[in-house]
Amino acid sequence: MTLKLSSHGTSFATRGRARELMQNVAEGGPEVHVDLAGAVASPSFLAELLGMLAQQFDSVVVTGASDHLADVVKHLARQLDLERQVRLAQVA
Numbered sequence: 001m002t003l004k005l006s007s008h009g010t011s012f013a014t015r016g017r018a019r020e021l022m023q024n025v026a027e028g029g030p031e032v033h034v035d036l037a038g039a040v041a042s043p044s045f046l047a048e049l050l051g052m053l054a055q056q057f058d059s060v061v062v063t064g065a066s067d068h069l070a071d072v073v074k075h076l077a078r079q080l081d082l083e084r085q086v087r088l089a090q091v092a
Contacts, residue, residue: 001025001032003053005039012041018048025056032057033089037064047076054085063089 053060062073077086
């Protein structure tokens with residue numbers, strides 16, 4: 001499954017917005033891709049989203065992240081102890 005944030009807006013700032021967005025996510029599975037291309041997301045939004053996705057999916061792959069958002073995702077994965085589940089896709 002792919003969750004393309006730009007299909008739901010361009011700016012994501014709150015934990016509540018992450019919970020709202022999760023209503024569009026299918027029930028669990030082996031892997032979910034989160035496409036951040038074209039989106040601006042706060043650390044609190046990403047923390048909530050990644051945490052909830054990690055509870056439902058075995059693996060969370062983040063794509064389309066700017067350098068700044070990639071750093072935020074790496075930091076949050078470490079902080080939330082999700083380094084085994086959350087990873088950034090390799091940029092070709």
